[in-house]
Amino acid sequence: MIASDLRSGVEQLGDMIAEASVIVPFTGAGISTECGIPDFRSPGGLWTRNRPIPFDEFVASADARNEAWRRRFAMEPIFAAAKPGRGHRALAALYKAGKIPAIVTQNIDNLHQVSGFAGDHVVELHGNTTYARCIGCGQAYDLAWVKQRFDASGRAPDCAVCDEPVKTATISFGQAMPEQAMQRATELAQQCDLFVAIGSSLVVWPAAGFPLLAKNSGARLVIINNEPTEQDDLADLVIRHDIGETLGPFVGN
Known part of the structure; x- marks a missing residue:
């Protein structure tokens, strides 16, 4: 059911949150755009200007x-300046209230952790761009370590342990999805009674399968996104309004 207007949608969402025991949010790029982080797929998004580099x-x-x-490194000022938006803060409030056991995200910006989620309770399907990792042995590196070597030589550094390439700790096209994160997301989708997809186009698979899994496991499904998605017909509630305005009333005091 598509909410007729923002006020109606917020009221219905509030009722569903109050009735739910276990809420699992699933977030995409749309929740971070008000924080100044551009999305990838929309007109003017990052992928319309730069072709993604496959793994x-x-x-x-x-x-x-x-x-x-x-x-x-060209994007670093944008990521460094970003602060959690109203959507992040609302979800963090519900997390602190005990309604949300963990959050599943396609985002790589670390803003859920900054908003108050424990790192262990943020299931990152596409990794995290705020640090780097060796693709061979898995050694983690601060971005400052990479930048120092990149600036000195003009070349991307290799791992100090095994000499394999060092990459942002994100999942690129063609790279295997993280097994532990996928398993944890599967369990959360199966165990919740309210699944809320927020700011995701729901076209990137296998991540887009989690709302379907939650619905098929008996959860109510809410989709909050400015644009229609292919899963709107399955949802119990669809809110096509600004995410910050939709979730702002749930930020708390």
Whole structure:
């Protein structure tokens, strides 16, 4: 059911939150756009200006690795300046109130952790861009370590432990999804009684399968997104309004 207007949608969402025992939010890029972080798919999004660099290309080509890091450092002022928005803060309030056991996200910006979620309770399906990791041995690196070496040599650094390439701790096209995160997201979708998809186009698979899994496991499904999604017909409530305005009333004091 599509909410007729924002006020009606917020009221219905409030009732569903009050009735739910276990709420699992599933967030996409739309929740972070009010924080100044551009999304990827929309007109004017990052992928309309820069073709994504697939994982196999990153591994095979030093030029691709250099370009990937050049782009990442060019984005650093945007990520560094971003603060949790109303959507993040509302979900953190429900988490602190005991309604949300964990959150599943497609985002890589670390804003759920900054808003108050414990790191162990943020299930990152597409990784995290605020640090780096060796694709060979898994050694973690601060971005400052990478930038120092990149600036000194003009080249993306290799791991100090095993000499394999170092990459942002994100999941690129063609890279295997993180098994533990996928398993945890599956369990959360199966165990909740309210699943709320927020700011996701629901077109990136396998992540887009989690709302369906939750619905098929007996949960009520809410979709909050400015644009229609292919799963709207399955949802118990669809709110096509600004995410910050929709979730703002739930931020609390």
